[in-house]
Amino acid sequence: MxxxxxxxxxxxxxxxxxxxxxxxxxxxxxxxxxxxxxxxxxxxxxxxxxxxxxxxxxxxxxxxxxxxxxxxxxxxxxxxxxxxxxDPIKDVQQEVKEWAKEKKTEIEVLRNQEKFRREFLSNISHELKTPLFAIQGYIDAILDDEFEDLDMAEQFLKKASRNVGRLTYLIKDLDEISKLESGEIPINYTKFKINDLIKEVLEALEFKAKQHDIKLLFKQKYDEPIMVTADREKISQVLVNLLDNAIKYGRQGGTAAVSLFELHDQVLVEVTDDGFGIEEKNLPRLFERFYRTDTSRSREIGGSGLGLAIVKHIVEAHQQTINVRSTEGIGSTFGFTLEKVKQQLPFPPIPTLRS
Incomplete structure (x- = not known):
């Protein structure tokens, strides 16, 4: 008024x-x-x-x-x-409403960030503490025994070495995520055949798949070359992480398949397994650092718990999207998009004029 x-x-x-x-x-x-x-x-x-x-x-x-x-x-x-x-009274009222709404949103974001920070610190503390305590226990046992039982000392040293490897792997993944977030790791775009890269990754993981009694599939209908524009090395890492998950969490005697779907200006790559699946409530948080759907089984299988987080960062660094769908008892499918190389239409031949 x-x-x-x-x-x-x-x-x-x-x-x-x-x-x-x-x-x-x-x-x-x-x-x-x-x-x-x-x-x-x-x-x-x-x-x-x-x-x-x-x-x-x-x-x-x-x-x-x-x-x-x-x-x-x-x-x-x-x-x-x-x-x-x-009418500054009306404007003040509107401004205050907008300001209050913005502050409420900011507070909610801060609360979520604080919750994530607490969970992250708790998770990383646990991830670091477990192998460190194991290493300390093995070394103390060897020192207490004064190397009298050399066979036991050798076994304990091997176990300590495996835990050191786990720590190294964890720190490497944390460092990579940090660099991806800050943009320190550049995306080196090149044009390459995604079919060939998938075949290379499948061959590299074939032995590990046999150990878990998992069959890797890539159907012949995808043999027609599809060119994409992306960082070949990083997309290779995405495929390795997704297939490694499919192998580790798949059903014994099951399959892990890779499929390709050509869209208008993108290519959709899907990695599917017929494992135990994931509960729907866990799907939104699946790409968070250290988030595990089955903690006891995940610890037993191993890994840093950062594989899917790295996958998400790499795909988003390419300005692309990644998604997951899963049904308990049936399996899971992870899909991500890549930019397809636009094929240039050949120019028709220029007719020559005869005199």
Whole structure:
């Protein structure tokens, strides 16, 4: 509501009240009319002055402050913007609502980040503590035995070495995620045949798949070469991590298959297994660091717990998307997109003119 309208309403209310009182006592319409006129003018001037000086001017200052804080005072000065609103009360109300909504969203984000930070610290502490305690235990046992049982010492040293390897693998993955997030690891785009890369990765993992009694599949219908633009080495790492998961969490005697689907300007790569599947409630958090759907089984299988987080970072660094769908007891499918090389249409031959 504008200032003059607000003052007018208040002045009318006062004038009508005083005129009614005057008429009640004097029973004279002329005197009541004069009282109404005088009371209206005096009330209008007084209310306008008081509201303008002590209320409206303060609201304008608050509005300017809020508006400047939202955009930034320096930026507004540079743009030469000034507050010219005719109804700052309404604007203040709107600005405060928007500000409160933004702050509520910020608080929720901060709470989620704090929760993630606590979980991350707890997880990384556990991941580091487990192999360190194991190494310490094996070394203490050897020292207490004073190397009298050499066979036992050798076994313990081998186990300690495996735990050192696990620590090294964990630190390497953490370092890689940190560099991917900060952009320190560049994406070296090249054009290559995604079919050939998939076949190379399948051959590299064939022995590990046999150890887990998993059959790797890549159907012949995908033999027709499909060119993509991406970082070949990093996409190879994505395929290795996804297939490694399919092997580790697949059903014994089952399969892990890779499929390709050509879209308009992208290629969809899917890695499917017929393992035990993932509960629907776990799917949204599957790509978080150290998140494990089955903690006991995951610890037994091994790994840093960062494989899927690395996959997500690499795919998103390519400005592409990754998704997962899964059904308990049936299996899981991880799919990610890549940019397809646009095939240039050959130009028709230029006809030659005969004389």
């Amino acid at each position: 504008k200032l003059r309208v607000l003052v007018l309403i208040n002045a009318l209310a006062v004038a009508v009240s005083m005129a009614a009182v005057n008429y009640y006592f004097q029973k004279n319409w002329h005197a009541a009319g004069v009282t109404f006129g005088v009371a209206f003018m005096v009330s209008f001037v007084v209310f306008y002055y008081l509201i303008e000086k002590y209320v409206y001017s303060k609201i304008k200052i608050i509005y300017k402050l809020i508006h400047n804080l939202k955009l930034g005072r320096d930026l507004r000065d540079a743009l030469g913007e000034h507050i010219t609103s005719a």
